Amino acid sequence: xxxxxxxxxxxxxxxxxxxxxxxxxxxxxxxxxxxxxxxxxxxxxxxxxxxxxxxxxxxxxxxxxxxxxxxxxxxxxxxxxxxxxxxxxxxxxxxxxxxxxxxxxxxxxxxxxxxxxxxxxxxxxxxxxxxxxxxxxxxxxxxxxxxxxxxxxxxxxxxxxxxxxxxxxxxxxxxxxxxxxxxxxxxxxxxxxxxxxxxxxxxxxxxxxxxxxxxxxxxxxxxxxxxxxxxxxxxxxxxxxxxxxxxxxxxxxxxxxxxxxxxxxxxxxxxxxxxxxxxxxxxxxxxxxxxxxxxxxxxxxxxxxxxxxxxxxxxxxxxxxxxxxxxxxxxxxxxxxxxxxxxxxxxxxxxxxxxxxxxxxxxxxxxxxxxxxx
Amino acid sequence: xxxxxxxxxxxxxxxxxxxxxxxxxxxxxxxxxxxxxxxxxxxxxxxxxxxxxxxxxxxxxxxxxxxxxxxxxxxxxxxxxxxxxxxxxxxxxxxxxxxxxxxxxxxxxxxxxxxxxxxxxxxxxxxxxxxxxxxxxxxxxxxxxxxxxxx
Amino acid sequence: xxxxxxxxxxxxxxxxxxxxxxxxxxxxxxxxxxxxxxxxxxxxxxxxxxxxxxxxxxxxxxxxxxxxxxxxxxxxxxxxxxxxxxxxxxxxxxxxxxxxxxxxxxxxxxxxxxxxxxxxxxxxxxxxxxxxxxxxxxxxxxxxxxxxxxxxxxxxxxxxxxxxxxxxxxxxxxxxxxxxxxxxxxxxxxxxxxxxxxxxxxxxxxxxxxxxxxxxxxxxxxxxxxxxxxxxxxxxxxxxxxxxxxxxxxxxxxxxxxxxxxxxxxxxxxxxxxxxxxxxxxxxxxxxxxxxxxxxxxxxxxxxxxxxxxxxxxxxxxxxxxxxxxxxxxxxxxxxxxxxxxxxxxxxxxxxxxxxxxxxxxxx
Numbered sequence: 001x002x003x004x005x006x007x008x009x010x011x012x013x014x015x016x017x018x019x020x021x022x023x024x025x026x027x028x029x030x031x032x033x034x035x036x037x038x039x040x041x042x043x044x045x046x047x048x049x050x051x052x053x054x055x056x057x058x059x060x061x062x063x064x065x066x067x068x069x070x071x072x073x074x075x076x077x078x079x080x081x082x083x084x085x086x087x088x089x090x091x092x093x094x095x096x097x098x099x100x101x102x103x104x105x106x107x108x109x110x111x112x113x114x115x116x117x118x119x120x121x122x123x124x125x126x127x128x129x130x131x132x133x134x135x136x137x138x139x140x141x142x143x144x145x146x147x148x149x150x151x152x153x154x155x156x157x158x159x160x161x162x163x164x165x166x167x168x169x170x171x172x173x174x175x176x177x178x179x180x181x182x183x184x185x186x187x188x189x190x191x192x193x194x195x196x197x198x199x200x201x202x203x204x205x206x207x208x209x210x211x212x213x214x215x216x217x218x219x220x221x222x223x224x225x226x227x228x229x230x231x232x233x234x235x236x237x238x239x240x241x242x243x244x245x246x247x248x249x250x251x252x253x254x255x256x257x258x259x260x261x262x263x264x265x266x267x268x269x270x271x272x273x274x275x276x277x278x279x280x281x282x283x284x285x286x287x288x289x290x291x292x293x294x295x296x297x298x299x300x301x302x303x304x305x306x307x308x309x310x311x312x313x314x315x316x317x318x319x320x321x322x323x324x325x326x327x328x329x330x331x332x333x334x335x336x337x338x339x340x341x342x343x344x345x346x347x348x349x350x351x352x353x354x355x356x357x358x359x360x361x362x363x364x365x366x367x368x369x370x371x372x373x374x
Numbered sequence: 375x376x377x378x379x380x381x382x383x384x385x386x387x388x389x390x391x392x393x394x395x396x397x398x399x400x401x402x403x404x405x406x407x408x409x410x411x412x413x414x415x416x417x418x419x420x421x422x423x424x425x426x427x428x429x430x431x432x433x434x435x436x437x438x439x440x441x442x443x444x445x446x447x448x449x450x451x452x453x454x455x456x457x458x459x460x461x462x463x464x465x466x467x468x469x470x471x472x473x474x475x476x477x478x479x480x481x482x483x484x485x486x487x488x489x490x491x492x493x494x495x496x497x498x499x500x501x502x503x504x505x506x507x508x509x510x511x512x513x514x515x516x517x518x519x520x521x522x523x524x525x
Numbered sequence: 526x527x528x529x530x531x532x533x534x535x536x537x538x539x540x541x542x543x544x545x546x547x548x549x550x551x552x553x554x555x556x557x558x559x560x561x562x563x564x565x566x567x568x569x570x571x572x573x574x575x576x577x578x579x580x581x582x583x584x585x586x587x588x589x590x591x592x593x594x595x596x597x598x599x600x601x602x603x604x605x606x607x608x609x610x611x612x613x614x615x616x617x618x619x620x621x622x623x624x625x626x627x628x629x630x631x632x633x634x635x636x637x638x639x640x641x642x643x644x645x646x647x648x649x650x651x652x653x654x655x656x657x658x659x660x661x662x663x664x665x666x667x668x669x670x671x672x673x674x675x676x677x678x679x680x681x682x683x684x685x686x687x688x689x690x691x692x693x694x695x696x697x698x699x700x701x702x703x704x705x706x707x708x709x710x711x712x713x714x715x716x717x718x719x720x721x722x723x724x725x726x727x728x729x730x731x732x733x734x735x736x737x738x739x740x741x742x743x744x745x746x747x748x749x750x751x752x753x754x755x756x757x758x759x760x761x762x763x764x765x766x767x768x769x770x771x772x773x774x775x776x777x778x779x780x781x782x783x784x785x786x787x788x789x790x791x792x793x794x795x796x797x798x799x800x801x802x803x804x805x806x807x808x809x810x811x812x813x814x815x816x817x818x819x820x821x822x823x824x825x826x827x828x829x830x831x832x833x834x835x836x837x838x839x840x841x842x843x844x845x846x847x848x849x850x851x852x853x854x855x856x857x858x859x860x861x862x863x864x865x866x867x868x869x870x871x872x873x874x875x876x877x878x879x880x881x882x883x884x885x886x887x888x889x
Contacts, residue, residue, distance in 0.1 A: 018686045026769040040690070040857055050503035057488075058512055093398070129769045131760055131854025137590040197851070203761055204853045220425055220448065223477030234448075241451070306397050306455070308429070308444065319429050319444070332513075334431040336444075344480040355690070355770050356856040373503060 014038055022051045026129045026359045029369030031343075033358075040354045045347040053373040060333040065091050065165060065300040068330065072320075073159035075337060076371035078118040079313045081110050081154075084163040089244055090309035090320040091165040092294075094302035101246075101288040103167035108246040109180070109283050110154070110162065112276040116187065117146040118314035119273045122366045126266065127198050129363040130207050135198050142190060145183045149176065165300060167293030180284055184277055191274065199270065208262040212349040212361035215260055222348070223341035226316025227272060228365050231265040233258045238312040250282045265364040301328050315339055315366055339371040375421065375452050383422065384454075387415060399444075401455040406441065409458045410469040416445060416454070417474050423447045424454060427471070430481035432489045434515045435459075439466045439491055460491065467492035488513040534653040534831055563655060567644065575792040579606040581839075582846055589850040616781035621684050624778065628682035633779070633786035636675035640793040642668045646722045647800050650810050650831035654723065661722035662710050665801060666703070669756070672790065673699040676758075676765060679787075680775040691774020694857055695765030698755055701864040702762075705752035708872035712738070712745035712879045713805045726809035733808035739887070741879045746806045748872050753802070754845055755860070757794040761852035764860060795842060803837035810834040 011017060021032040030051035036043040056075060060068040069087040073080035085107055092098060099107070120139040127135030147157040153173045154160035162169050198204050214224065219232040229236045237254040239247040255271045257264040302324035309320045316338025323332040342365050349365075350358050375383065377400040381393055384402055394401040404412060416424040429444035443456040460466045470493035472479040482493045483502040490511035493499055501508065510517050542559070549555045580595070580603050587594025595602030620626055646661035648654040658664050673696055680692020714720055716738050717728040728734075734742050755762035766774040776787050803809060810830035814822045855863065881887075 016686065018690075024772060040694075050501075050505075053503040055512060127853065131763070131767070131769060132852060133586070134590050134850050137592055141591065198853070201851075201853060203855055203859075206859055207853060207856060218476070221476040223426065223428060223475065225428075306401070306442075308398060308455075310428075317428065321429060321431060321442075321444075323433055332431075332433045334429065336429040336431075340480060340484075341477050344477060354856055354858060356764075356767075356854070359770050 011036060012038075012043075015043055020358070022048075026362060027369070028125060028362075028367060031367065031369050031372070033346075035350075035355075035358070037355070040356075042350050042353050042355065042358060045350045045358070047343055047346065049343075050373055052370055054370075056374045057333050057335065060330060062329055064329050065302065068333065069163060069165075070159075070161045072335070073161055074370060075335065075374055076313055076315065076318070076339070076368050077158060078121055078368055079114050079315070080159045081107075081114040081150075081162065082311055082313045083318065084161060085111055085245065086309050086311040086313075086318050086320045088163040088165050089311065090307050090322050091300065091302065093309055094305070094307045094322065094324060095165065095296065095300065097166060097294050097296070099167040099245075099294055100291045102290045103292050103294075104246045105249075105283050105287050106168060106172055106292070107163065108250070109280050109287075110150070110160070111245070112280045113146050113149065113180070114160075115314045116273055116276045116280075117143045117150075119269050119276075120146075122269060122314070122363075123194065123198070126363045129359045130204060132198065132201075132204070135194070138190070138193055138197060142183065142187050145179075145186065149179050149183060152176070152179070164293065164296075166296045167291070169293075171292045172287075177284055177287070180280065184280060184284075187273075188277060191270075194270070199266070205263060207356070207360055208266055208364065211262045211353065211357045212364065213260050214345060214349055218345065218348060222345040224316070224345050225338050225341065226312070226314070226366075227255070227268040228265055228316065228342055230255055231257045231268045232260045236317065238310045238317050242310055244309070244311060246283060247279075250279050252279050262360050262364040269366070299328050301326060302330075313338055315368065315371070316342060335374055337371045337374060339367050339369075340374075343367055343372055375450055377452075380422070380452060380454060388412060397455075399453045399455045401457055403457050403459065406458040406460045406468040409441075409456075410471070412456070413443070413471050413474055416456075422452075422454075423449050425449070425475075427475035427477055427481075430471075430478055430485065432485045432491055432513075434489065434513065436515055437461075438463060439489065441468060441485065441491065443471070465492070466490065467494055469494050470496040472496055487511075490514065534650040538653060567641070567655070571641065571644070571793060572789075574796060575789050576603075576606045576610075578792040578795060578842070579609075579788075581842070585843065585846045586850050589847070610785065613781055613785045618781035618783050619778070621778050624684045625682035628678045629778075630783070632675045632679035632682065633783045633790075634675075635678060636672050636790040637786050637793070639668060639671035639675060640790045640797065642671070643797045644793070647797070647804065648722060648726055648809055649834055650829070652723075653831070657721060657723040659721045662714055662720045662725070662805075665722075665797070666707050666710060669794070669797065670699065670703050672794065675790075676775050679779070683775070683778040685778050687771045687773070688775050688777050691765045691767065691771045691777070694767075694771075695758060695775060697857070698758070698762065698764060698860060701861060702752045702755040702868075705748055705864060705868040705872050706756055708869070708876055709745040709749040709752065710801075710805065712741060712872075712876055715876070715879050715883050716742065718883070722804055722809075726804060726811060729808040729811050730814075732814065733806065733811065735806040738879070739882065741875050741882060742806065744871065744875050745879070746802065748868055748875070749802055749806070750841070750844070752864070752868060753798040754848075755864070757791065757798055759791070759795065759845060760849040761854050762860060763854060764857055767854060769854075795845065796838065799838045799841035799845065800834070802841050803834065807837045807841075808833075809837075 015036055015038050018035050018037055020035055021027040022030040032048040034046040056071045060071055069084050072083035072087050075083055120143040124136040124139035150160055151157045153176050154162035214232050216232045216234050219229045219234045225236045233256055235254060240254050252275045255268045257268050304324055304326045307322045311318050318338055319336030321334040322330050325331040349361050380400055384391060388404055388408055392403045416422050424445035424447050426446045426448055427443060428446055431442050433440040439460040441458045445454045460468055470482055472482055482496055485491050486499055487501045487503050488511055545555060545558060549558060584594045595605035598605040598608050620629055643665050645655045646658045646664055676695045677692045680688040713734055716734055717725045719725050735746050758765045776784055810833050812825040812828060812833055814825060
C-alpha cells in the first residue's frame with residue numbers, strides 16, 4: 001500500500017491533514033497531494049506519485065529503436081508529437097543522420113500545432129480550475145480544429161505516432177497547408193475572445209496575481225523549465241538554446257516575464273501561443289519539396305555510447321537519454337520529463353497559501369501526470 | 375569554457391579522473407567517493423558555475439552502478455556529464471547532491487526507487503513511484519518478477 | 526368562468542374559497558382544507574418551477590458556452606430534467622458509515638424547508654400571496670438565513686474533511702453577506718416606510734423604487750444582487766461547493782434524492798432572491814408606468830400582473846445565471862474582504878444617504 005508503511009500524519013495543534021487526490025477534479029489526473037492545513041491555510045504539501053507508473057523506461061529496454069518511440073506518446077499525452085520528435089532526434093543523433101529538410105519543417109509545424117493545442121487545453125482547464133466553466137468550450141473550439149488536422153495527416157488525434165527515425169512515417173496530406181492556414185486565421189481572431197473572457201477578468205487577476213511566487217534562483221535550482229520558469233525570468237527555451245529540427249530557420253521571441261507569479265505564468269503561455277502561430281506562419285508556405293524520410297536499415301543498431309536529446313515541450317525541457325551497448329534495443333533509457341521537475345517545486349510554492357491558491361498554482365504550472373509517473 | 379579548458383580545469387581538481395570526448399558532451403568518470411567535493415566545486419567555482427542540473431539518472435553496468443549527472447551553466451552555456459561509479463553492488467550508496475541542486479531531491483528518490491542506490495544525507499529518501507513494500511529494484515538488470523512478460 | 530381563470534389569480538382564489546365555503550361549514554375544517562390545498566399547490570408549482578429553472582440554467586449555460594444544451598428529451602429538451610430526477614430517485618442514497626446518521630438525513634430537509642418558508646409573503650400577482658405578513662421583509666431575511674443551519678449540519682455530519690471545510694466556508698460566507706442583504710433591504714424599507722411586502726409594492730404605484738430612489742436605490746439594488754448571490758452559494762461565490770477545490774463541499778457525501786434536495790433548495794433560493802429583488806426594487810407585480818403618459822400606462826395595465834412579476838423575476842434570474850457562467854470563483858479571503866471592506870461600508874453610507882432622502886422627501 002502506498003504511503004501507509006512510512007505513514008506520516010503527524011500534525012501540530014490546530015492542524016489537520018487532507019488528501020487531495022488521487023481522484024480530485026483539479027489535479028488533472030491521479031496526482032495525490034497530502035496537504036497539512038491550518039484552517040484554510042496550507043502548512044505543508046507532500047506529493048505522492050506513481051499511480052500510473054507504467055515503467056516506460058523498463059519497457060523500452062526490450063523494444064527496438066523503431067518501436068520505443070511510440071511508448072512516449074503516452075507520457076505527455078498532450079504533446080505526444082514532441083515526445084516522439086525527441087526520441088526520433090536522439091536515435092538520429094546516434095545514427096549520425098539527419099532527417100531531410102521537408103521532414104524537419106513538417107516536424108516543426110506539427111510540433112507548434114501540438115504546442116498550440118496543448119496550451120489551449122491548459123487555458124481551458126485553468127479557467128475550469130478557477131471556477132469559470134465557459135472558457136473550456138471556447139478553447140476546445142480551436143483545439144478540435146487542430147486535432148482534425150492531426151487526424152488527417154497523422155492518422156490519430158492525440159497520440160500521433162507520426163515519426164520514425166530518419167523522418168516522417170508518411171507524406172503530409174494534400175489538405176494540410178490549406179487547413180492549417182484556415183485554423184491559424186481562426187485562432188488569431190479568437191485570441192481577443194480569450195482575453196475578454198478570462199485574462200481581463202478582475203476576479204481572475206485577483207486569483208492569480210501574487211500567488212505562488214517562484215523566484216529565479218529557486219526555478220533554476222529545482223530544475224523548473226518551460227513557461228513556468230520563463231515567467232520567473234529564467235531563459236530556458238531549448239528552441240533557442242539548442243535549436244533542433246527547423247527552429248534555426250525561423251524567427252521568434254523567447255517570452256520572458258519577471259512577474260514570477262501565477263499571472264505571469266499565465267501570460268507567458270498566452271504570448272507563447274501567439275509565437276507558435278508566428279512560427280507556423282513562417283513555415284507553412286515554405287515546406288521544401290523532396291523526400292520525407294531518410295533511408296535507414298530495417299533493424300536499427302546504435303553505436304556504443306550515450307546520446308542525449310533535449311527538446312522543448314509545452315511544459316518545459318524534455319530530455320531523452322539513450323545509453324547504447326551496440327544492440328538493437330537500448331541498454332538504458334531515461335526520460336528527463338519536464339513535469340517531474342516542475343512538480344518538485346510545488347510544495348515550496350504552496351506553503352502559506354489557501355486551498356484555492358493551490359488549485360491556481362497547480363493549473364498554472366500545468367502538470368500532466370502521466371509524464372511525471374512515466 | 376570549451377571542452378579542452380574544462381578538461382584541464384577538472385584535471386587540476388581530480389588528477390585521477392578519466393574523460394570521454396567522443397559523445398556530444400564532455401564526460402568525466404570519477405569514483406563515487408569524490409562526488410561531493412567535486413560537485414560543490416563545480417557549482418560554486420566562478421570559472422565553471424554549473425548552476426543547472428538538468429538530468430540525474432543511473433545506469434546498471436552489472437559490475438557497478440553509474441550515477442550520471444548532466445550539468446549545464448546558464449552563464450557560460452557549457453555542458454558537462456559527470457559519471458560517478460559505485461563499485462559496491464551489494465549495498466550501493468553515494469552522497470546526495472540535493473542540497474546543491476534542489477531538483478536532485480526528486481531525481482535521487484527516483485534512482486533509489488528503481489535502482490536501490492542509497493543517497494546518504496538525503497532529506498526524504500522514500501520510494502517515489504512504487505509502493506513502499508515493493509520487493510526489488512525494477513531497473514536493475516537482474517530484476518525479475520514472476521508476472522513479467524518477455525518481449 | 527374561463528374569463529376568471531384567464532385574468533386574475535385573485536378571483537380564482539376567491540372562486541375556490543367560495544366553492545369550499547359552500548361545501549364545508551365548519552370554519553376550522555375549512556381553514557385546514559384551504560391550507561392543505563395551498564400547500565400541495567405550492568409544492569407542485571415549486572417542483573415545476575425548479576424543473577424549469579434547471580432546464581433554463583442548462584440552456585443559458587449552453588448559450589454562453591457556444592453549444593446547444595439539452596434538446597432531445599421532450600420539446601427543446603424541457604423533459605431532460607424530469608429524466609434526471611427519475612434517475613436521481615432510483616439512485617441509492619448512501620450514508621457514510623461513520624457519519625451522524627440522524628443529522629445527515631435531516632440536513633437536506635432543513636435546507637429545503639428553510640427556503641420554502643420564505644415563499645409565504647411573496648406576492649405572485651396583484652393581491653395574491655400566501656400570507657401577506659405585516660413584517661414581510663424581516664420575515665424573509667430571517668427565514669432565509671436558516672438554511673445555513675442545514676448546510677453546517679450536512680458538512681459536520683458527513684464525516685468528511687472536504688464537507689466540513691465547505692460547511693465552514695458557507696457559515697462564514699452566509700453570516701457575513703446576510704449583513705449586506707439586510708442593509709440593502711432596509712434602504713427600501715426606509716424609503717417606503719413599510720416592512721410589509723404588500724405595502725412596499727403599493728408604494729411603487731407611481732414608479733419603481735429603483736427609479737424613484739435616485740442613485741442610492743440603484744446601489745442598494747446592485748449590492749442586494751451581489752450579496753444575495755453569495756448568500757445562496759452560487760458562482761462566483763460558490764465556495765461552499767467549490768467543485769475544483771473541495772470536490773463538492775458540503776454535499777460531497779450526498780447522493781440520490783438527498784443530493785437533489787440541495788439542488789431543489791438552491792433553485793428555490795434563486796427564485797426567492799430574484800423575486801425579492803423584483804418586489805422591492807422593481808415594483809413586484811406593478812406594471813411599468815411612465816409619469817403621465819396615460820395611454821402608455823393603460824396598455825401596460827393590460828398585461829396581467831402575474832406576467833409582470835414573473836417577467837421581472839426571470840430577468841434577474843437570467844442575470845444571476847449570466848455571471849455564474851462567466852466569472853471565475855473568488856478565494857475565501859477575497860470573498861470576506863469584498864463583504865467587510867467594500868459592500869458593508871458602502872451599504873452603511875448608503876443607508877445614511879437613503880435616510881436623508883427619505884426625511885427630506887427628495888424621492889419622487
